[in-house]
Amino acid sequence: MSKKKDNLPTPFNDLPIADFLKSIDGFFQDAFRNFNFASGFPVHQYETNNQYIIEAQLPGIKKEQINLDIYSNHIKISVENSEIIEEKNEINNSFKSSKSFHKAQRVIMVPFTISVRDVKASFRDGLLKITIPNKKRTIEIE
Numbered sequence: 631m632s633k634k635k636d637n638l639p640t641p642f643n644d645l646p647i648a649d650f651l652k653s654i655d656g657f658f659q660d661a662f663r664n665f666n667f668a669s670g671f672p673v674h675q676y677e678t679n680n681q682y683i684i685e686a687q688l689p690g691i692k693k694e695q696i697n698l699d700i701y702s703n704h705i706k707i708s709v710e711n712s713e714i715i716e717e718k719n720e721i722n723n724s725f726k727s728s729k730s731f732h733k734a735q736r737v738i739m740v741p742f743t744i745s746v747r748d749v750k751a752s753f754r755d756g757l758l759k760i761t762i763p764n765k766k767r768t769i770e771i772e
Contacts, residue, residue, distance in 0.1 A: 689756040708735040
């Protein structure tokens with residue numbers, strides 16, 4: 631019975647076909663596993679009587695990859711990912727290393743100046759939720 635290498639069917643075990651198929655497989659696995667940094671991420675904003683709420687959908691992202699910065703009446707949401715992938719093949723006596731860095735960001739403007747101490751942010755199940763007390767004042771006209 632023939633042996634399998636890297637779970638590929640027997641006819642595909644010969645190099646360079648095996649490495650080629652493995653790289654294609656890795657490409658599609660990474661494409662669907664990772665967050666799509668190229669297209670950004672969806673942001674939904676709305677206000678209630680008491681709060682201004684910003685929600686960003688960040689599936690597959692970890693809390694440590696998210697940065698929030700406040701500038702006057704703007705909030706910048708940044709998501710960063712860096713990876714170092716190393717593969718060592720002792721059979722072929724080869725070593726492959728690849729590094730990647732991705733960053734996506736959105737800047738959201740709110741209709742009032744933001745106080746850093748008033749902003750609250752939570753991240754659960756891929757949803758970043760930022761709440762800011764609504765500082766809207768209604769002026770009565772005489």
